[in-house]
Amino acid sequence: MNSQRIIVPKMSSVIAHEARSRAILRWLVRERVVEAALSTCGSTGNRMGHALAEGARKIALHPERVPLGEPFNGMEVVLKRCIYTPTDGFLEEAGCPGCRREVGEPLFDSLEEWMPGLTDNFTCPLCGHEDDINGFLFLQPCAFSNLGFIFNNWGEAGFTPAFIEQFADWLDQPVAVVAVQR
Structure with a gap:
């Protein structure tokens, strides 16, 4: 399975997502x-990627x-x-960090405005809390961004917490790790 x-x-x-991607690649x-x-x-688009090298083992939770x-x-x-979500079993549930109530359906409906870049934010229809869509609470890891790093066939190897922390430092942003089975 892929x-x-x-x-x-x-x-x-x-901001400067292309420059940040080059810095991370270096x-x-x-x-x-x-x-x-x-x-x-x-495995996506034109199928071009950067092959894994031997050092990939040191960032894996399960190097073997x-x-x-x-x-x-x-x-x-x-x-x-x-939009980065798991493909199988994604619940499409989200909560508002302001009122702590379920806002999944309206939030996911708002992606029609988010996707073309009309907005980055979502406003809770229950309490009016507004934030970047990533600021809302999701039951499963997912993220919405103009930048992503896909590790193909990474499967059960996992990432060490230290690697994820370093990755977030390089981006100067918290990150999500989304698992996708294809």
Whole structure:
């Protein structure tokens, strides 16, 4: 089964997202987590990605499960506004951090305005609390952003907490790790 672990900043519009993605890529290449050159190791779009390198084992919770040598094991960088949710079993439930009540249906309906960039924010219809859509409470990890890092076939390898913390530091933003089974 093809799986992905996607690291996404919890911010709709990351400022200078292309420059930040290049800085993160340089960091991952220096750490030998990924290769510098693009190859056909991705699984989305044009299938171009940065193949995993031997250093990927040091960022994995389960190093023996890192998909080194698999054909679709690359890291892809997404530089456009996307919705990152699990594909199977996503509950589409969200809560307001202001009133702590369920606002899932109206929030997910608002994505029609969020996706084309008409807004980054959502306003709770129950209490009026307004925040970046990522500021609302979700039962499952998900994120909405103009930047994402897809690790293909990462499966059960997982990421170490230290790596996720470093990734968030490089982005200067909290991140979500979204698990997708395809």
